[in-house]
Amino acid sequence: MSIPTIKQVRAFVLRGGGADYHDQGDGHWIDDHISTPMGKYPEYRQSRRSFGINVLGTLVVEIEASDGNVGFAVTTGGEPAAYIVEKHLARFLEGARVTDIERIWDQMYNSTLYYGRKGLVINTISGVDLALWDLLGKVRREPVHQLLGGAVRDELQFYATGARPDLAQKMGFIGGKMPLHHGPSEGEEGLKKNLEELATMRERVGPDFWLMFDCWMSLDLNYATRLARGAREYGLKWIEEALPPDDYWGYAELRRNAPTGMMVTTGEHEATRWGFRMLLEMGCCDIIQPDVGWCGGVTELLKISALADAHNALVVPHGSSVYSYHFVATRQNSPFAEFLMMAPKADQVVPMFHPQLLGEPVPENGRMRLSRLDQPGFGVTLNPECQLHRPYTH
Numbered sequence: 001m002s003i004p005t006i007k008q009v010r011a012f013v014l015r016g017g018g019a020d021y022h023d024q025g026d027g028h029w030i031d032d033h034i035s036t037p038m039g040k041y042p043e044y045r046q047s048r049r050s051f052g053i054n055v056l057g058t059l060v061v062e063i064e065a066s067d068g069n070v071g072f073a074v075t076t077g078g079e080p081a082a083y084i085v086e087k088h089l090a091r092f093l094e095g096a097r098v099t100d101i102e103r104i105w106d107q108m109y110n111s112t113l114y115y116g117r118k119g120l121v122i123n124t125i126s127g128v129d130l131a132l133w134d135l136l137g138k139v140r141r142e143p144v145h146q147l148l149g150g151a152v153r154d155e156l157q158f159y160a161t162g163a164r165p166d167l168a169q170k171m172g173f174i175g176g177k178m179p180l181h182h183g184p185s186e187g188e189e190g191l192k193k194n195l196e197e198l199a200t201m202r203e204r205v206g207p208d209f210w211l212m213f214d215c216w217m218s219l220d221l222n223y224a225t226r227l228a229r230g231a232r233e234y235g236l237k238w239i240e241e242a243l244p245p246d247d248y249w250g251y252a253e254l255r256r257n258a259p260t261g262m263m264v265t266t267g268e269h270e271a272t273r274w275g276f277r278m279l280l281e282m283g284c285c286d287i288i289q290p291d292v293g294w295c296g297g298v299t300e301l302l303k304i305s306a307l308a309d310a311h312n313a314l315v316v317p318h319g320s321s322v323y324s325y326h327f328v329a330t331r332q333n334s335p336f337a338e339f340l341m342m343a344p345k346a347d348q349v350v351p352m353f354h355p356q357l358l359g360e361p362v363p364e365n366g367r368m369r370l371s372r373l374d375q376p377g378f379g380v381t382l383n384p385e386c387q388l389h390r391p392y393t394h
C-alpha cells in the first residue's frame with residue numbers, strides 16, 4: 001500500500017477561547033483575581049488578561065496529504081507560532097510521508113534548538129505534531145488512541161478545575177482544583193483568605209472529595225510551605241505549580257517540607273523529555289502535568305510518560321481536550337484526567353476548547369466512555385463558523 005505524502009502545511013490564527021482558553025470575556029472565574037507571578041504589581045493583580053495571558057491566541061495547524069486527507073490541531077500560539085510553522089517548520093513536512101512523524105519531530109526540534117527548547121516554539125512544534133497524528137489517524141481510519149497501542153481502560157475519570165468544586169462534586173467529578181486567589185504580595189491576610197476559601201469548600205464537599213490548589217507559578221518556597229502546612233487540616237490533596245517552572249531546587253525542597261500524604265505537582269509549563277527529566281530526577285513532584293499542546297506533542301509526551309513510569313510518577317496531563325483524552329486512555333500511569341470548567345461561573349460542563357472543535361466530547365457524570373473517542377484521528381473537526389485567518393504563507 002503506497003503511503004500518502006504531505007502536500008501542504010497551513011497555519012491559521014483564531015481568537016476567543018478555544019485552545020487559548022484564557023482568552024475569555026469579563027466575569028469569567030478564570031480571570032478573577034487569581035494569584036500569578038505578576039501579583040507583586042497591584043495594577044496587574046485583578047486580571048491575568050491585564051498582563052497579557054491571552055496575548056497569543058490560538059494556532060490552527062492544517063496538514064493536507066496527497067490522498068486528500070487533512071489533519072489539523074489547535075494549541076496556544078497565535079501569529080508568532082503561525083510564522084514559525086510557515087517560514088521554518090513546513091520545509092520538514094512537505095514531501096515527507098504521513099508516517100514520518102518521529103523524523104519530522106526530530107528535525108523540527110533540532111532546527112529550532114537555537115531559539116526554541118521551551119515555550120512558544122515547543123507549543124508550535126506540539127501543534128504540528130498533533131496535526132500529524134490527527135492526519136495519520138484519518139489516513140488509517142483509526143482513532144489516535146489505537147495508533148498509540150490501544151486503551152488500557154474503557155472509561156476515563158476526571159477531576160474538574162474551576163472556582164466551584166462544590167458544584168463539580170454534584171456533577172460527578174472525582175475532585176475539584178481551585179485557583180489560588182492570593183499570593184505573597186497580599187501578606188498574611190491573603191494567606192488567611194486562601195485557607196478560609198479552602199475551609200469553606202471542605203465544609204461544602206465533606207471529608208472525602210478531592211480538593212486541590214492551583215498556584216500558577218506564583219509563590220515562593222516559604223509561602224508555599226506555610227500554605228501547604230496550613231492546608232493540611234482541610235485535607236488538601238495536592239498543591240500545584242506553587243513555584244516558577246525553573247525552580248527545580250525549590251520544588252524538591254517543597255516536596256520534602258510538604259505534609260505527609262499531600263502531593264506536590266507541576267509541569268504544565270515544562271517542556272520536552274529533558275525538562276521532565278529534571279523534575280523527575282530532582283524529586284520535584286509526585287505527579288507531572290505536561291500539556292500535550294505545549295510539551296512537544298504526542299510524540300514527545302510518549303517519551304515523557306515512559307520516563308515518568310520508570311520513576312513511579314503519575315502523568316496527569318494539563319487540560320487539553322481531546323489531545324490529552326486519547327493519550328490518557330492508553331497509559332497505565334495516567335489513572336485520571338483534568339477537565340477545565342470553561343463556563344464563566346464554573347456551573348456547567350461545556351467543551352473545553354469551545355467554540356473551536358465540533359464533536360468535542362465532554363465528561364458525563366465526571367466520566368467519559370472510550371466509545372466517545374472512536375472517530376479517526378482526534379475525532380473532531382474545526383468549527384466552520386470560526387473565522388480562520390492565515391497571516392503568513394510560504
Ligand SMILES: C[C@H](O)[C@H](O)[C@@H](O)[C@@H](O)C(=O)O
Nearest residue numbers: 034161179214216318319340
Ligand atoms: C486555574 C489555573 O489558574 C489555570 O488557569 C489553569 O489553566 C491551569 O493551571 C490548570 O492546571 O488547569
Ligand SMILES: [Mg+2]
Nearest residue numbers: 214240241268
Ligand atoms: Mg495548573
